Amino acid sequence: MSDGGTPPISSSAGSVNAGTSSGAADAENEIIDDKAPLWKFVKKIQKRQGGGGWKWQCNFCKLYYSGSYTRVRSHLLKEGTAGVAICTKVTPHAFTAMTKLARESKERLMNAAPRHVPLPSSQQQGGSSSTSSYGMSYHAYTQAPTASDSGKKRKTAAGSVEKAFQNSAREQCDGEVARMYYTGGLSFNLARNPHYRNSYIRASTLPGYIPPGYNALRTTLLAKERKNIEHHLEPIKKTWKDKGVSLCSDGWSDAQRRPLINVIATCESGPMMLKAINCQGEFKDHAMIADLIIDSIKEVG
Numbered sequence: 001m002s003d004g005g006t007p008p009i010s011s012s013a014g015s016v017n018a019g020t021s022s023g024a025a026d027a028e029n030e031i032i033d034d035k036a037p038l039w040k041f042v043k044k045i046q047k048r049q050g051g052g053g054w055k056w057q058c059n060f061c062k063l064y065y066s067g068s069y070t071r072v073r074s075h076l077l078k079e080g081t082a083g084v085a086i087c088t089k090v091t092p093h094a095f096t097a098m099t100k101l102a103r104e105s106k107e108r109l110m111n112a113a114p115r116h117v118p119l120p121s122s123q124q125q126g127g128s129s130s131t132s133s134y135g136m137s138y139h140a141y142t143q144a145p146t147a148s149d150s151g152k153k154r155k156t157a158a159g160s161v162e163k164a165f166q167n168s169a170r171e172q173c174d175g176e177v178a179r180m181y182y183t184g185g186l187s188f189n190l191a192r193n194p195h196y197r198n199s200y201i202r203a204s205t206l207p208g209y210i211p212p213g214y215n216a217l218r219t220t221l222l223a224k225e226r227k228n229i230e231h232h233l234e235p236i237k238k239t240w241k242d243k244g245v246s247l248c249s250d251g252w253s254d255a256q257r258r259p260l261i262n263v264i265a266t267c268e269s270g271p272m273m274l275k276a277i278n279c280q281g282e283f284k285d286h287a288m289i290a291d292l293i294i295d296s297i298k299e300v301g
C-alpha cells in the first residue's frame with residue numbers, strides 16, 4: 001500500500017542522486033541513500049546526456065536500461081510502472097530484502113522530515129481572552145469619537161469582530177516571535193535589547209517589509225555599521241594627542257568559546273575598543289602578547 005504513493009517522490013530523488021554522485025558512482029554505493037536506496041542493486045554505466053538519469057545494468061538479469069531511480073525501482077520491485085519491464089531474475093529472497101529496504105528508507109525519510117507544528121492558540125479556551133478582547137474593543141470605541149475621519153468610525157461599527165480578529169493575529173505573531181527564539185537558540189536577554197523592540201516597531205510601519213537575509217547581515221550591513229561606528233569614534237581618537245591615552249588588554253572567551261584577547265584604548269573621553277584577536281590554536285606566551293601590544297601602540301601613534 002505504501003508503494004502507491006512513492007513514485008513521484010523517488011523520481012525527483014533519483015535525479016538528485018544521479019546528479020550528486022556522478023563522479024564517484026560505484027565508490028559511494030556503500031552508503032545507502034534513503035532517497036534512492038535501490039541504486040546499489042544495479043550498475044551505473046553512464047550518465048545520460050540531457051535527459052537526466054543513467055544508463056544502468058541490472059545486477060540480477062544483467063539487462064541494460066536507462067532512466068532515473070523510478071525506473072530502477074519499478075524494475076527491481078516488479079511494479080510494472082514507469083514504462084520499464086519488470087525483472088524476471090530477482091529471487092524471492094532478494095525481492096523481500098529490497099522491498100524491506102525501500103520501506104525502511106521511506107520511513108527514515110519521513111521521520112527525519114521537519115514537521116509543521118501549528119503555533120499555540122487560545123481559541124479553544126475562550127474564557128479569559130474573550131473578556132479581554134471585549135475590554136479592548138470597548139476601549140477602542142471610547143477612543144474613536146475623537147477621531148474625525150469616517151474611516152475610523154466605520155472601524156468601530158465592526159469593532160469587536162475586528163478586534164477579536166486582531167487579537168488572534170497578534171497572538172499568532174507573538175507565537176512566531178517566540179518560536180524564533182526557541183528554534184534559533186536565542187538568548188532571552190535579546191528581548192531586553194532596545195533594538196529588538198525598535199526593529200519590530202519600524203517594521204510595522206513598512207507594509208511588506210522583509211528583514212535582511214543571511215548574506216546582507218554578514219557583509220554589506222556589517223560593513224556599513226562598522227564604518228558608521230568608526231566615524232562616530234573619530235572625535236574620541238582626536239583627543240588622544242592632547243589628553244594622552246592608555247592601552248589596556250584582557251583575555252576572554254566569546255559565545256562560541258573562542259579565546260579572544262582584546263585591546264582597549266582609554267582616555268578622559270572614554271574607552272574605545274581597538275581590536276580583539278582570536279588566538280585559537282596559538283600559544284599565548286609573552287612574545288605573542290608583547291607583539292600584540294606593540295602593534296596596538298603603533299596603531300594609536
Ligand SMILES: [Zn+2]
Pocket residue numbers: 058059060061062063075086087088089090
Ligand atoms: Zn533485472
